[in-house]
Amino acid sequence: MSYLDQITSPTLLLDENICRANIKKMAEKAARNNMKLVPHFKTAQSHEIGNWAKDYGITEVTASSIKMAEYLSGQGWENIHIAFPFNPLEIPKLNKIAANQSISVQLINAKTAKMLVDQLEHPIGFFIEIDAGYGRTGVEVSDFGLIEEILLIAKKSDKLNFKGFYLHPGHTYYMPDIPAIYEQSRNALSMLKNKYSTEYPKLVTRIGDTPGCAVMEDFGDIDEMGPGNFVFYDLMQAALGGCDKEDIAVCLAVPVVDIKKDRKEILIHGGGVHLAKDVLVDENGVKNFGEVVYLNEHGWTIPESRSFLKSISQEHGIIKASDELMANIKVGDILGILPVHSCMTADAMGEYMTLDGKKVDHAEGIAH
Known part of the structure; x- marks a missing residue:
């Protein structure tokens, strides 16, 4: 029938062949640029599509909420990252996930960092989200005082481990000059890496937006990419030139x-x-x-x-x-x-x- x-x-309707081709193409782009692809699963939100992604060497995923992280946990992912300023009211849920699943969160203020230090029961990782021009959320790229306050609080606990800096240049969705936005983003992350890599030699930088990741070929020394929409694409992405x-x-x-x-x-x-x-x-x-x-x-x-x-x-x-x-x-x-x-x-x-x-x-x- x-x-x-x-x-x-x-x-x-979902065309598996097109979806797989999109995942494969982005995985190959990441490999060409010596980057790790950590797709944002806010688009697919599917165990089955996650299994397709694993066929192309993808081992970690990103979620947009604790609820999505709960859904994705236990599926064999090496780590799940929640790419949303962490809501401290959900620390009990985070503790439950972290008991059996490697997980990381995103921090943008000292208050949440302190609450995590006080309440965590299991080790987790964290990225500091950086704002380099988008204006939606994140620590201003030049606010070293706040960055260092968060890092100093985290050092008080053996359960809150710094992973690096995360940047979502979401203005690629409505500003036409994607290369200029990416130059700004590359410069911001490179500066932070140079400033903090002596103290944190394993820190990584991650960028996450589909328009830029689809269009750009020069990512500088950014370590990881985390686009989401690319698994399906849509008319908005086509209008932006990403597909x-x-x-x-x-x-x-x-x-x-x-x-x-x-x-x-x-x-x-x-x-x-x-x-x-x-x-x-x-x-x-x-x-x-x-x-x-x-x-x-x-x-x-x-x-x-x-x-x-x-x-x-x-x-x-x-x-x-x-x-x-x-x-x-x-x-x-x-x-x-x-x-x-x-x-x-x-x-x-x-x-x-x-x-x-x-x-x-x-x-x-x-x-x-």
Whole structure:
């Protein structure tokens, strides 16, 4: 039976071959630059996809929350890093994970470091997150006083072990000059490495963002990369130049429930609860919540004439259709929608279906 015969409601399709190719390509880029690839699993959030990653030499992963770290623990990872300023209210959960799983956290203030020193029951590692221009979170790159205060507090415990510096240049998502952002990031991490490597000879520097990791080839002396979205990619990454649309490994299969020929619009069962509400806006102010692909027995094809999701509500989506699509569509058909933001779409859907009709787990899904 074709996977298409199983679809009666919005279903997130996963092309394993494309996903594996994306992982392989990034692993090869890391190897070319003598870097370790530690992918951020906030995108995939899947044990099965984690097993695929291991086939390409990946031994450590990154999580965005203690909940995700709980889900990923016990799966054979050498270390799980929580790349979010650590919430000290979750120290009891951290202790429980650390009893059986190597884990590290991210620190940006002295208060949390002190609470960890006082309450840790098992050894953990920590990175100091650095802000070198993004402005969302992290210790200012020039704030050596705070960096050294955190390091001094950590020295009071044999359970809180410094691993290095982590930097997420998230402004690569909305500032066009990615090379300039990466020069800033490289310089910041190199300066910190030079300043602290005598005292901490094993310290590593890690950078984590998909646009930069996908586009750049010069990472300087950065030791590790931790992109996440690259396993699936999406329309946002394609717009940023990090991938082609053919590299997008997921699409939302949606049933067609009505057609308005006079308006060239198609109503689908697929809305914000399935895709989230990330949007691309073109130079004319036209909103794009996802683009139509044609499903077939082997996956999907990208049509030459573009049709796109012009608006969404909770369960509804309205497609602005091309002449080609209008000539061939009928109520009861199933279309594919390439997501604007695959991380949020996967989180909203909670599981995947492969092109051979198998379910793949997701941390937020029923399978878990």
